[in-house]
């Protein structure tokens with residue numbers, strides 16, 4: 422009913438709008454006044470966490486994309502090797518696991534069969550499993566050694582939005598916590614990022630306030646057949662997520678690529694007027710990859726692409742090559758997905774509407790996939 426949707430036309434729109442609150446709720450009570458993390462729910466002792474020699478993340482779909490981003494954060498802040506694998510592939514390839522591996526299973530519903538089977542396999546090998554989950558008391562957290570709930574509130578729309586943002590926050594918390602417990606040379610950066618994370622929900626709110634041009638742009642693309650997405654570093658999984666949202670909702674051919682792979686094949690797809698969404702990393706920090714992506718934008722535009730550029734406020738280098746420019750607030754590099762994903766959700770939702778599709782219940786899809 423309309424009341425359940427809180428006045429929005431679709432649950433998806435409501436859930437997109439709830440993201441600032443959801444992100445704040447994931448952080449609630451987990452950052453203490455001194456600015457360090459207390460994750461009491463992670464019932465794996467600090468001494469066990471110091472023994473971990475490998476992190477393996479298993480998940481499906483959007484949750485898998487959260488895992489891909491988590492890898493950048495975990496390896497950077499903790500220096501522990503981290504693998505991310507589609508849960509459906511994991512147990513069938515005889516993965517190397519033991520008591521010193523920490524397996525993180527990410528799932529909104531907590532009922533995804535592939536993810537459940539992957540975590541059962543990990544526990545049989547003696548690994549500890551930490552679930553990142555949104556649904557209290559569901560199967561995946563019940564079968565795990567510990568659980569960090571995302572507290573996003575119920576997600577009804579089949580396309581995941583607020584669950585994704587809060588999975589990211591939970592992954593950052595785990596990465597920062599592991600860094601804190603183990604002590605790394607990034608101690609100061611960890612402190613600073615915890616502070617930025619505690620303010621990030623306001624940045625998500627600011628992004629939501631500027632989405633009207635994104636909706637207008639989406640409506641002009643309703644008759645297109647293909648949209649491509651490019652990203653680099655943590656922007657690469659964001660590109661994958663943007664493409665997945667568009668497939669699910671708009672039933673369009675959409676693909677995400679690592680920008681550095683363009684010349685290894687995908688650039689052959691660029692033709693006159695094909696829309697390409699580019700997620701641009703911050704010019705601060707890792708400015709080398711920023712400059713490389715700016716030349717990618719130049720290259721594809723020279724071949725006729727219609728460039729839709731998502732870039733940080735104040736990034737002037739992209740301006741000459743952007744047919745459409747979507748601004749996002751400056752954040753620490755690793756946190757950028759929390760703001761960069763939001764326009765892609767809005768874009769996909771609006772395109773679906775413009776194409777007359779059922780937004781909350783896309784064809785052929787179920788909210789949680791409880792079969793293998």
Ligand code: AGP
Nearest residue numbers: 482483484528529530533580581
């Ligand atoms: C996301 O928009 C999808 N509907 C889907 O990929 C989903 O993220 C995936 O099925 C995993 O679900 P889970 O988080 O409930 O395990």
